[in-house]
Amino acid sequence: MRKIFIADAHLKRPEDPNYRTLxxxxxxxxxxxxxxxxxxxxxxxxxGNPSPVYGHYVEIVDCLQKVRGRGVRIVYFEGNHDFHxxxxxxxxxxxxxxxxxxxxxxxxxxxxxxHGDQINREDYRYRVFRLLLHNPLVKALVPIFxxxxxxxxxxxxxxxxxxxxxxxxxxxxxxxxxxxxxxxRFDSGCDAVITGHYHLPMLKRExxxxxxxxxxxxxxxxxxxxxxxEFTLESYRED
Numbered sequence: 001m002r003k004i005f006i007a008d009a010h011l012k013r014p015e016d017p018n019y020r021t022l023x024x025x026x027x028x029x030x031x032x033x034x035x036x037x038x039x040x041x042x043x044x045x046x047x048g049n050p051s052p053v054y055g056h057y058v059e060i061v062d063c064l065q066k067v068r069g070r071g072v073r074i075v076y077f078e079g080n081h082d083f084h085x086x087x088x089x090x091x092x093x094x095x096x097x098x099x100x101x102x103x104x105x106x107x108x109x110x111x112x113x114x115h116g117d118q119i120n121r122e123d124y125r126y127r128v129f130r131l132l133l134h135n136p137l138v139k140a141l142v143p144i145f146x147x148x149x150x151x152x153x154x155x156x157x158x159x160x161x162x163x164x165x166x167x168x169x170x171x172x173x174x175x176x177x178x179x180x181x182x183x184x185r186f187d188s189g190c191d192a193v194i195t196g197h198y199h200l201p202m203l204k205r206e207x208x209x210x211x212x213x214x215x216x217x218x219x220x221x222x223x224x225x226x227x228x229x230e231f232t233l234e235s236y237r238e239d
Contacts, residue, residue, distance in 0.1 A: 040079020
């Protein structure tokens with residue numbers, strides 16, 4: 001059986017190339033796909049249980065429902081652009097939703113999976129911002145948010161993320177941060193670590209250890225795959 005891992009599509013508009021490509025990828029998942037792991041920021045902005053569903057996301061939600069209807073299990077790890085998902089994705093897609101990282105058994109291995117936005121312990125401003133967004137009060141207020149307010153929040157989050165990404169990349173050595181985090185997980189008993197968030201496709205193997213940074217579905221169209229007991233990092237290219 002096959003398992004697929006993707007993160008950081010940051011879907012915005014149905015006409016965008018990455019949106020169209022991800023739809024085609026999901027529509028053509030190999031028949032032996034058993035589990036689809038979504039490691040956060042699949043959407044540029046999704047919070048709570050919107051009713052009706054954000055219009056620009058109807059197509060991708062329908063696509064995920066069809067994937068689930070084929071018997072593919074969906075496991076969703078919330079990111080920093082998509083959170084408070086347990087009600088919608090749990091009910092609509094029967095997805096297993098994780099608010100933060102978790103260690104799961106995959107093919108007899110202990111694999112730690114997370115979005116990755118909490119890895120950099122020194123990004124204090126973001127950590128405060130995250131605490132505010134994930135506050136139970138915000139979750140309780142979501143149902144009374146107007147669609148206009150939700151759209152404004154989405155635009156603000158998108159702009160903030162885009163403007164800060166290059167600055168953070170210059171300020172911090174993401175490769176070193178990821179390697180240090182992976183080592184800490186290995187020391188705690190994990191055999192493998194898979195993360196998103198940093199948009200850096202990377203696979204590192206050591207005896208008895210594996211680290212994968214998934215990259216993104218914006219420029220790299222990269223994803224990880226588990227097949228016949230082996231993890232690989234792939235790049236989706238259409239014929």
